[in-house]
Amino acid sequence: MTTPGEWRCAAASVPPGRTATFRLECGGRRVSGFVVNFDGGYHAYLNRCAHVGTPLDLWPNEFFTEDGRALICSTHGAIYEPATGLCTAGPCVGDRLSRLPLRLDGDTLVVTCP
Numbered sequence: 001m002t003t004p005g006e007w008r009c010a011a012a013s014v015p016p017g018r019t020a021t022f023r024l025e026c027g028g029r030r031v032s033g034f035v036v037n038f039d040g041g042y043h044a045y046l047n048r049c050a051h052v053g054t055p056l057d058l059w060p061n062e063f064f065t066e067d068g069r070a071l072i073c074s075t076h077g078a079i080y081e082p083a084t085g086l087c088t089a090g091p092c093v094g095d096r097l098s099r100l101p102l103r104l105d106g107d108t109l110v111v112t113c114p
């Protein structure tokens, strides 16, 4: 069951090295986010580049670099660590993606508003 301010999906639907996008209703505003499964852990972030604030994925749900080791912003090429959201290269080095609270409820991923 989905309640406002919460997004749920089966953890198995986001296999290792993959992402999933979602929208959340937070304080009356719709926000876009994504979940990434990387190195054995799940992480959720706002889909908003730390540089100019555009979505990272020009092609929907395409977040990874070609080698699958990092996330990349399609606008100006900022590179982010999937597990920390830290920008390690590009125009916003040292900044971070905004993390969203995420927990596992049995086999279900639950993302909530900040």
Ligand code: FES
Pocket: 049, 050, 051, 052, 053, 054, 073, 074, 075, 076, 077, 078, 090, 091
């Ligand atoms: S908006 Fe992402 S690198 Fe510029």
